[in-house]
Amino acid sequence: xxxxxFKHGVLSFCVTGxxxxxxxxxxxxxxxxxxxxxxxxTLRGLLEEREITQKQLAADLNAAPSTIGGYVQNSSExxxxxxxxxxxxxxxxxxxxxxCRSGHTVSQQEDELLRIFRALSAEQQExxxxxxxxxxxxxxxxxxxxPR
Numbered sequence: 675x676x677x678x679x680f681k682h683g684v685l686s687f688c689v690t691g692x693x694x695x696x697x698x699x700x701x702x703x704x705x706x707x708x709x710x711x712x713x714x715x716t717l718r719g720l721l722e723e724r725e726i727t728q729k730q731l732a733a734d735l736n737a738a739p740s741t742i743g744g745y746v747q748n749s750s751e752x753x754x755x756x757x758x759x760x761x762x763x764x765x766x767x768x769x770x771x772x773x774c775r776s777g778h779t780v781s782q783q784e785d786e787l788l789r790i791f792r793a794l795s796a797e798q799q800e801x802x803x804x805x806x807x808x809x810x811x812x813x814x815x816x817x818x819x820x821p822r
Contacts, residue, residue: 714748716771720764721746735759765793 721731728746732739737756744750752760761768770789773782791802 712748712773713751713771714746716773717742717760718746720766724764731763735763 720726721728728742729739731737732742735742735756741750745752757768757771761771764771766789770785791799794802
């Protein structure tokens with residue numbers, strides 16, 4: 675059922691240019707695209723993306739809810755052990771959590787796209803690639819370029 679919902683969201687975006695399947699763009703996603711994230715924003719984005727509460731994360735990691743709240747509010751930062759634990763929990767790198775680019779990509783937005791793509795199922799990756807090809811065809815058409 676999740677794959678159907680995903681397909682609907684991707685197709686709706688392609689047709690309307692609006693993401694009808696997910697919550698409206700928030701400041702966390704905007705900051706990620708603009709390359710000005712801090713640890714709390716990154717953690718908040720991961721929590722929202724996975725629909726996990728701070729309280730649930732704290733319970734899963736055997737941490738105090740106030741500790742997680744401090745991270746999300748940018749009033750405190752995790753130690754190395756907690757940073758590694760958070761990276762393992764969310765399936766991301768510590769570099770991602772700390773907003774350190776790998777050097778293998780051109781922008782923070784490209785890092786984000788790669789992270790999201792790798793988190794998709796094989797079927798979702800195929801759909802994503804197909805939709806990206808549609809976006810390219812539309813772009814070429816709008817710019818009067820021949821298709822590649």
